[in-house]
Amino acid sequence: MPSQPEPSPPESRQPDPQRRSERSRRAILDATLDLCAEHGYGPVTVEAIAARAGVSKKTIYRWWPSKGAVVLEALHEAADPVSGFPDTGDLRADLLTQMEALLRGLLGSPRFGRALIGLIADTHHNVELAHGLQTVLFQPRIDDGRARLAKAREAGQISPDADLDLAMELLYGPVYYRLLLHQGDLHGGTELESLVDHALRALAP
Template sequence: MSATPNPQRRSEKSRQAILAASIDLCSEKGYGGVTMEAIAARAGVSKKTIYRWWPSKGAVLLEAVGQKVDSEAPFPDTGDLAGDLYTQMNRVVRLLTTPPFGPAYIGILSELHHDAELTRAVHDQFITPRFTAAVNRLKSAQRQGRLAADADLEMTVELLYGPLYYRYALRKPPHSPERTVKLVDHVLRSLDCRP
């Protein structure tokens, strides 16, 4: 007698196929050329299946980008604050400026002014968890006496990552690794960071 198929495993296989299809299509056609119909056809599922899990193509691509960032750009904590910031920031720049994930994310950002639900999802699923991870890394440095006790950690994250997003959003060349080193050094010096 054959075993009954596990619906959870089948659902996860479909979910991963949908995420992969969305990224592949974005790479081939650009963000504007991706449709829910095309994702469904490429993934071998119905549109109804996609809409059961995501309300829009932006939401599908957001999950695909977030999954990639989580796997390739976690926030390190080696005890060397500046080194950890260089490492993590350079990974993020590399990921978000390299196809297919860079074009997918810039497409998602372009829809934020028109899609309140996607805006909430970007903040809840993508920005807030990564912002929190950065603040927690700075708190660790603060507890070790490497950052001033009165440093505004949330503002520090904005000072560090704001220039990266500025260049990204305006389609300017990304910071080089050397420029990121200067950015991190400048921000940490302004915060009375101790070696």
């Protein structure tokens, strides 16, 4: 993921040398996503994460300021391999590929969707967390998408004065709309094609 040049833990305080135990870090992040998948974000507690990971609470609080920060890092790492915007030259196919991946990640796997919605909610009374979420998860993906569209614009595939932000909203809005309202009950891929087509129409030359 090229737009994330600093993969080291962005929440570290003062303790942190490299003495940090990678073993513990992994156990914590894994336990976190597992618990989110099982119970949803809200009911997960730092206490439970520590117990499941075989780790002391102190170790968690040493490296992360809050449950949300742990979840954020866990989501970040888990999402990493999935992302990256494809570029085969065929814009419509690339958009479809990307949207399908997003839908699958967000709604198809409880590991992600249930964790994300709770994390977003926490964000509304925790500015550091909000900033982290924007920086680490959202903005890179938005940038990737806009970059792909911009490239298509330069290639003359879409109108030179197309509104890229509007296109992004038309594409991603309905996905999050479904995440919120239908709780993961995403209806088949056919509609996905409609979504993409309408977005493309908004960009047409």
